[in-house]
Amino acid sequence: MTTILVTGATGNVGAHVVRELRARAATVRALVRDPRAAAARLGDVDLVVGDLGDPASLRRALAGVDRVYLSAADGPRKVALETAMIDAAAEAGVDQIVKLSAMHADPASRLPAFRWHGEVEAHLERSGVPAVVLRPAFFMTNLLMVAEGVAHAGTLYAPTAGRPVAMVDIADVAAVAAVTLTTDGHAKRTYELTGPAAVTFSEVAVALAAATGRWVDYIDLTEEAARPRFEGAGLPDWLAEHLAGVFGLIRDGGFARVTGDVAAITGHPARGIGEFARANAAAFTPADR
Ligand SMILES: NC(=O)c1ccc[n+]([C@@H]2O[C@H](COP(=O)([O-])OP(=O)(O)OC[C@H]3O[C@@H](n4cnc5c(N)ncnc54)[C@H](OP(=O)(O)O)[C@@H]3O)[C@@H](O)[C@H]2O)c1
Structure with missing residues (x-):
């Protein structure tokens, strides 16, 4: 029987x-x-019970484990935390790690989270543990960060220059992870996970309006107009910098490509923005409705 250790399980x-x-x-x-x-x-x-920052707890957690799903929160400690698990898993003789990474992961990236993912991927490759790397595109759940504005003002703001984004539902990311953790033939593969189509934020607004029964306007911001919103949102500096960089990539068309990896691996079509909007309609609707 294969035993799977899931890190980031509460995420x-x-x-x-x-x-x-x-x-x-x-x-x-x-x-x-x-x-x-x-x-x-x-x-x-x-x-x-364990902490990625406590190697002894990882050795205990890995006893009898065959495969590991590796994910930790983004942040300046990410590389240290995830590489500690890779080292512990290599020592324990784990036969596969499935790493949640991100599209555009690159140790040379100017975007903090993409750089950290790139560094962890490189460490994973050097470790020699057979690995599967999942590189999702922009999560649809990111839209929940602006759900209150949509609910109360009926307005969705973003600096996308009208470019489409092949956003992915995290349920599909998880479904791919589960398949690669429980079946063979995925080692040494990197999968790029997107939704079924690249959608503009105007199309997102239409999907949210249809799901909530309320009009939603999309306002496309310039980079200059968006910067204070990221910087003034009370986010850590690295996250404000990362988000601004992600929208820069979107404006350059860097998230427009659709892949068929979700459907190929899970055997079901990737969930679209309409399905996400319907499933999360309550978050985009005022509480008094
Ligand atoms: N947002 C996007 O568009 C997007 C796109 C592609 C990829 N990604 C990637 O997706 C990942 C985020 O996944 P997620 O949303 O599932 O994560 P999440 O909700 O941020 O959850 C982070 C998890 O890591 C755990 N954790 C943090 N520090 C830990 C430590 N020291 N020891 C043990 N566990 C620790 C947390 O546990 P506690 O409950 O104990 O805090 C939690 O379970 C990031 O790497 C991000 O770069 C995001």
């Missing part, structure tokens, strides 16, 4: 990965820092 993608693995009757162990919060979020799952 947005990780919680879906746990759910998908359980649906496939896989043997799952979740590495968590706070078992009470994790149990509330994940339900009845085998939990092992």
Whole structure:
């Protein structure tokens, strides 16, 4: 029986990965820092308490583990935390790591999170542990960051220059992770995960309007007009810089390419923006409605 250790299990993608693995009757162990919060979020799952910053806890968590899903929050410690797990997994003789990375991951990237992913990918390759790298495009769930503005003002703002984005649903990212964790033939592969189509933010506004039954305007911001919004949002500096860079890539057409990897691996079509909007309509609707 293959035992799978899921890191980042309480995260947005990780919680879906746990759910998908359980649906496939896989043997799952979740590495968590706070078992009470994790149990509330994940339900009845085998939990092992540990921290990616504590190598001894990783050695304990990896006992008897065959495969690892690797994801940690973005931030300046990301490379240290994820490479610690790679080293521990290599030492424990794990036979496959599935790493959640990102499209445009590159150790030379000017965008902090893409640079960190690139550095972790390079470390993973050097480790010799057979690896699967998942590089999703822009998550549809990023739209939830501006859901309040859509709900209260009926306005969606972004600096996209009208360029389309092949945004992906995190449920599909998790479904791909679950397939690559439970079946063979994926080692040494890098998958680029997108939705079924590249959509403009005007099309996103139309999808949100259809799902909520309320008019939504899309206002395209210039780079200059958007900068204070990122810088003044109370985000850590690296995240404000990263988000501004992501929209720069979008304006350059860097997220317009659609791949067929989700459908090829999961056997079902990737979820589209309409499905996401319908599933999350409540978040884009005022509470008094
Ligand atoms: N947003 C996008 O458009 C996009 C696109 C492509 C790729 N991505 C990538 O997706 C990833 C984010 O995935 P996500 O949304 O599922 O993550 P998330 O919601 O940010 O969750 C992060 C997880 O990491 C865990 N964690 C953080 N520090 C830890 C530590 N020291 N030890 C153990 N666990 C730790 C957290 O556990 P706690 O509950 O204990 O905090 C949590 O489970 C990022 O790497 C991002 O670059 C994002």
